[in-house]
Amino acid sequence: MLTLLFDGIAYGMLLFILAVGLSVTMGLMNFINLAHGAFAMVGGYITVVLMQRLDVPFLLCLPLAFAGAAALGAVLEGTVYRPMYRKPHLDQVLFSIGLAFMAVAAVDYFMGSQQQIMQLPEWLRGRTELWDGALGMGHYRLFIIAVCAVLTVALQYVLTRTRFGSRLRASVDDSRVAAGLGIPVNQVFALTFAVGSGLAGLGGALGAEVLGLDPTFPLKFMVYFLIVVAVGGTSSITGPLLAALLLGVADVAGKYYVPKLGAFIVYALMIAILIWRPQGLFVRKGGK
């Protein structure tokens, strides 16, 4: 029971890191970006390649995965994403799904279609049992939870306590007024997009072992990211966090108790929640 809850939380935390960048682009910039999973995949592949071919230690791989995905995000934002901001949602959907298709085929071409195996370092492989086995904690999952918790606190701090955070919130609430006040809205959004992509990359690197990594990753997990954002609402980061935790626990528990149903529970839960609260579960009053 407790073990399930623990695994669910770890899984949810991971989903949160993967999806938080998407909630920023989608909720804040009002851009439907279905290619978000591609950035996560890039992070995952960077880690796998660095570890397997160049023997880079795991802990060093994580920031590199972040940096790689963030750089890619920044380049793409400046070149192809920006002209799409003002287009209708249908165009954005098609554009970003096209990007995702390209990423899938390109990775398939360069890396092969087989699943990549991650070799975790020794100190992350163990497992700790508490209370006579009532709670079993995999060390890697503990590590994921720790990293995600630190990131969540840091994100919350940046958004609510720093100058950049207030500029971002201002740009989001009314970009015209923000620009009029001298806030470089484009740069703020570009930086935010890059950080969001970088977080996806980091999530991909962390999650490669848990979720599996192969070229279909962006399409396979796109739905999960979208669920986190749609269910969590897009106006804060606590919404997606709670949604990710709920989803993670529901998915893990569902797959454990009724394995026959698989992902069925998650989809049904999402549809029910969205019919009940179309703007997301944890949206604040007056928010977008």
Next chain:
Amino acid sequence: MDARSRLLSASRWRWYEPLLWAVAFALPALLPGHALIVNEIAIVALFAVSLDLVLGYTGIVTLGHAAFLGFGAYCAALFAKFIHPDPLLGLAVGMAAATVLGAVCSVTILRGSDLTRLMVTLGVALLLLELANKLDWLTGGSDGLQGVMMGPLLGRFEFDLYGQTAAWYSLTVLLLLFALARRWVSSPWGATLRAVRDNPLRAAAIGISVPSRLAVVYTLAAGVAGAAGALLAQTTGFASLDVFALERSADAVLMLVIGGVGWLYGGVLGAVVFKLLHDIISGITPQYWTFWMGLFLVVLMLVGRERLSPARWFKGGQV
């Protein structure tokens, strides 16, 4: 011209249209070797027309239209396998089942923004995919539903290996449903759909009931998509999980975008171009078709899809 005759003139058949359809119907006889692809094109064209009703005429952004295609396919296949092999009965069953499903799902698209709709439509398709996968005692799971034997059409015309009967069958269904869809969208009721698409708030203000329009068109379009699915299952004798896949829905959206959104021939034309492109490109690089399709989508969107749409050439720019 008053409003009534304007609506009617839009629905009147032009002189060249029977000609185009005649060519389409002659193709399986003239090029017997290509009857299979004619059949395939007719089916995806029907699917694209169905999506156009929802997306092009009503503005419902959906990525889960394959739910109805797949549901129609599985219902028709199961009906043929376990109850009766007659194709027309099976078609009716597939359509009816998909229509019912559409009516049920229409409650999911009445609330929320584009994003919410995108998510619930996608969610429904994935839900059905998961169901078809897990109910393997009924659907064959990931191996697909095999051994669907169809009886002869109208009791006389056997389905052959070359697909001529299949092609004519699919073309006939396409033509009938196309004509029906055309009646719908050029009726006053169809005009209210476009009003809803262009501005739901304004449409509501002049007394159009927006939720009921959305629900009705979604249900009807689901039935048409179900017919496409039934044709697919019947003419291939097979139903597999990929009928529910995201790629199916994405392909159909792409066809519409190629051919022109909000124009029924757009779906047909897009299906022809898309299928031919698909055949040519997969002939060159069989494995990486998705890359070129992705590239095409990205470039098309950056350039602006309205600039490329053939609907502009035929209708003088007003879509």
